[in-house]
Amino acid sequence: MSRKFQVKAVPSSWLEHNGRRLDCGPYMSGAIEAAELMRQFSVEPLESLTKDIFHAGREGRQYVLDAQHGVPFMGSTDILAFDLTYQPLLSKKQVNRNPQFTIRKGWTLITRSGTTGRMAFARESMDGMACSEHVMRIVPDANKVPEGYIFAYLSSRFGIPLVVSGTYGSIIQSIEPHHVSNLPVPRLGEVESVADRLIQRSGSLLSNSQAKLNEATELYFDSVGLSDINPTEWHSWGSDLGFATPVSSKSLRALNFNPRFERLCSQIKEGQHKLLGELCLEGTLRRGNIFKRIDAAPEHSYQLVGQKQIFWLRPEGRWISKASVREEVLVSDGTILVAAQGTLGEGELFCRAEFITGSTLERAYSEHFLRVIADESQIERGALFAFMRSETAFRMLRSASTGSKLQDFHYAVLPSLPIPYPEQAVRKKCHDLVMEAYEARDEAIRFEDEARSLVERTIEEGAR
Template sequence: MKIASDKNPVMSGWLAEQGLRMDASPYLSGALEARKLLEKLPVEKNRLREVTTGHDGGIFNGPQFSRTYLTSPDHAVPFLGSTDMMEADFSFLPLLAKTIANRLPYLEIQPGMTLVSCSGTIGRMAYARPDMKGIWSSQHVMKIEPDEAVIPSGYLYTFLRSPYGVPMIASSAYGAIIQHIEPHHIADLPVPRFADALEQKIHKLVEEAARLRAAYQAGVRAATEDFFKSVGLPELNDLRWHEQARDLGFEVVEVTAASLRAMNHASRAMQIKEALTSVEHSSLGQICAEGRLATGPMFKRIDSDLNHGGCLLVGQRQGWWTRPEDARVISRASTPDDCFMADETVLVAAQGLPAEYGLFGRAILVTGSWLPYAYSQHFLRIKSSSPEVPGAYLYAFLRSEAAMRLFRSMLAGSGPQSIHALLLTEFPIPIAPPTDRERIAETVRQAYRNRDQADKLEDEALTLLIKAIEEAAA
């Protein structure tokens, strides 16, 4: 339970400033404390609406509208929701019909915008990187478009995601069941201004981070394309799953006792499997014979904090985000060792209910800055025991739509689904020539180095801003 701090007691005047709101959230979230601190700073301050430009003054979300989703990228645009914007890889976004998108052109994301979740969980943020142009967003994503002639976009984003900006935005939320904010709720948020040299330095750090995140996206896509070309299956780069005949009325011969479930023999998935086995390959069971090929242990979670021996527990929700925000912090001492991954372990979402745009069957690679985290039992652990087939090479294939569709054909269970253990060991992995394998793996590794460096640059920018505010307040 949160209580007011003796150093910053709730004052009666605050009630009037908050429209006589009687719920505790605005007063105990740190928002008013941050606002009062900023008001006292001996520096110039602008209202947020004074440094933005564009549609509706530059702070906007969008109307509710009927969505028509398509499967062909020729007639649709990628569509981003308030959770999707947290992802590092936008390869699996739903596709919104262009006829709908063209009626709402201002919902197209422009590089340099700050994206804020404004419905449900309030205050999550992302900086619009260069490769996000051409993606549309839902009404649950508020866009803040800076006026570059007035304020650097990277500096504004850094302030909004800082310990001063986030509480003020989150405390503006209204609603009993589903919280939300509207543009006018944050239009008067105070933005401190510092020397142009400092603001530009912070901006350049954020811009470089955005470029590196785009390079990560391009890198993992290039690795997957290189993989299929190298093994002689370039057609699997553009699977067009929904344009193939549906799995109706197909015949299966030589059925074994391993599975009588029709989905495990679905014709479209079997065509992928036949293609994979038509070239030089090894089974996943062989590659992981001395490694790992299983989901994790179930265990009792004991809450902790990072300052007292705690570690982040990454679940299937946060696994694909740029950072595992909102991840639960649990006791490291009470967490089984099997929850921690060796370098270049591939994790696949392997428990739950599969949906077209869900996470089931999608893969991530654990390396670099994500190695200290613990991972829930819902991930399938895939750790190669062969140095000739490194995890980065496996990931280039397992992140593809072809691999995801094959994983989804191996469902087992009646409620929450899992992956059929025997079918999993037979999963075919095409083996490219050695020089190709090493090149593909290095492309993936460089992509992840770019991603980690982007995190460091954003953190450096945030540190510079916080230091400037603290020094001004001293």
Template sequence: MKIARMDNPVRADWFSDQGLRLDASPYLSGALEVRKRLEVLPNTVRLASLTTGYNDGIFNGPQFRRVYLSNPEHSVPFLGSKDMMTSDLTRLPRLRRSDAESGSLSHLRLKPGMTLISCSGFHAGRRSYVRPDMATIWSSQDVLKVEPDPGKIRAGYLYAFLASRFGEAFVKASVYGSAVKHIEPHHLVDLPVPRFDSVLEQQIHDLVEESARLRAAFQAGLVAASEDFFRSAGLPELIDYRWHDEESDLGFVVHGVTPVTLRALNFRPRAQRLTDVLRSVPGTTLGQVCEGGTLRTGARFKRIDTDEEHGVRLVGQRQAFWGRPEGRWISAAAAPGDILQEDETILVAAHGTFGENEVYSRSVFITGSLLENAYGQDFLRVLSGRAEVPGAYLFALFRTNAMFRIFRSISVGGKQQEYHTTLLRDLPIPLAPMADRERIAETVRKAYRDRDRADVLEDQALALLTDAIEEAEARW
């Protein structure tokens, strides 16, 4: 339970400032304390005076009936509040283009430099920055957009403030509701934004912009690696593979069934054709690649919560796909050793359901800063045991839509699915010439180095802003 601090108690005049709200959130969140701290600064302005565009630059959108399509010619990528935190945006659902470009929804198209704030649901209040490669994406009504006026403020600086602990306190205090949390645009118009000299604001902006550029480069690198994989393996037809464009598996006959599996899902013709295509070129099996390595899900264990200083961050299936994974802090000493991963391990979400937008059967690559996190039993650990088949090379295949469909085709279970161990070991892995494998692996590694560097630059920007605010407070 969170209670008021005796050295900074809730005061009667705070109720008037908050429109006589009687729920505890705005008074115990720290927002009012932060507001009082910022009010002593010599140059603080309202957020609404720094924005421009639709609805004066702070807006979300109307509720509307969503029609999803798979053909890129007739649809646009569609970003929801759950997706805005993800690092790889190539698997977003696609909204019908005619709807997206209509007069009522065209303003939902993202612009580089916008700050996005999730405004509905469990994660209401989270922020992210629109990268250069997101200009073709539309967002849902559950994502609030803040569009800065370039003549009044630098976009990267405004994002840095909103993403800082000062901005977070205000945004989180604006959340209302019980079962479903919400933030409305008018809740943020009076948010105070501190201003500093143009040199400092430009420096912070440049760091955020370079971070965004590197995140876009990370995305482009992964896409290039997967395309290179299929071309080098002699399978260019799988680069833009579209599962839903093929004939549906409405009825089929299977011959030669063995006791290995009797589930019709494991014999789906579309998945069988994909598997046969992968086997048509020189290669091996996943079981052979992982001999001497790892190919299994994690051990189940009891979580013992602890503080950050004495624990390790445990990342779950959903958060593992975020650009900055979050999780609870647990005691590593009370958990099995396989919660920590070796470099270039691939984690495949191994428990879930068949929803098109669920993470079940999606893959993440563990290297660099991601090695610091712990991962639960709901991931399949794939670690190559052969130096000539590096994990970075495998990941270029695992992240593709073709492999996603193959993984789902080997599922067993009832409501919660998992992978059939025998079918898993038999999955075909094409092997390109050695020089191609090394090039593809290095492309993936470079992408993740860009991602880590982007995190460092964003942290530097936030640190500069925090230091400037604290120094200004000390002077005044």
């Protein structure tokens, strides 16, 4: 693909207002354009509309495994995630010593280092969680400005360039509170309340979606007389050292026979169950094929999503030419994609699962995912996902891996994993809960987009 050059004509007044700066970066980023547009409105500095702008400060993190002694912790990219059920735990003692770790509903969260300017609205399911020092907290004063409007404006195409720009619009590597304290916020009257209602509704839908997913998983286990394991239980079962077990010709790796894994499998086999291979369509339970990536314009491309981004509410990815790949990069409705390569660290994504339906069907997915496609004559696809997203499935899948540093699945072991098999009525209920959760997710994204578009449109019209 030939290189595209960007060209933009700017009024001479922009040069005068910005110290006659002649390098193109600040003008092309949109920061100066946004600042000029703000001159057409009654504006207030961000700090005058907030109770506080801060981050947690840099200090070593103390993680724990027991939920009684920990608080779910979000890193800088975790604020972008849809499902926050299985976050690592930060020590309660550390959070109590430094309350600035804690997130509250209604705040605007902004990544402040690395890739700066990514944003999320703190919804109810985030309330009380701890968050990295690499995320800046904007705490609106609800008596002066609606919380949702602040997020809608800051995450708009006018707000983002101002957030990530420093003096005279130069791009900076890390954002500090004083970089955004004087950021101009236009007052838009009734539009602020409308945007707030849309953002609040979006946040409520996302929190309800997560609750439905957790309900589906809990129902799935309860119906067969089991409960999902948690990390505390898993690690309390002892180490995997010094055991003897019969081995098969499929594997000679000790991890594939470890006692904790065998204990999980035995518990499932005591009740109604089927093997994973029996529940999936023939030819699945494999990774995708390797393919060449050729960049192209979005109108001629698929957005390619990798392991890291798939768990985000709004996955990002490069645009690859449709003509350069076959349709196997796409997946069918209800496919479960499992991160298929990685390491065995507790916080790593390897073996975490995502459900593909609705708007996510439009994207392409890399070869680094295990494709799990349920045979609908055996089990509803949403029901299988209710199990595959669980901590139990996560631990079982990790025990069915192979490799040295970088792990992959042992594809001879996967089909023999036992899966609890509830009655049909329960499976249908679990499937419906999962589908409702993902439909609500798409609706939440639409509400957020609507709020942002409303703010952008109002600013554009007011500047004419």
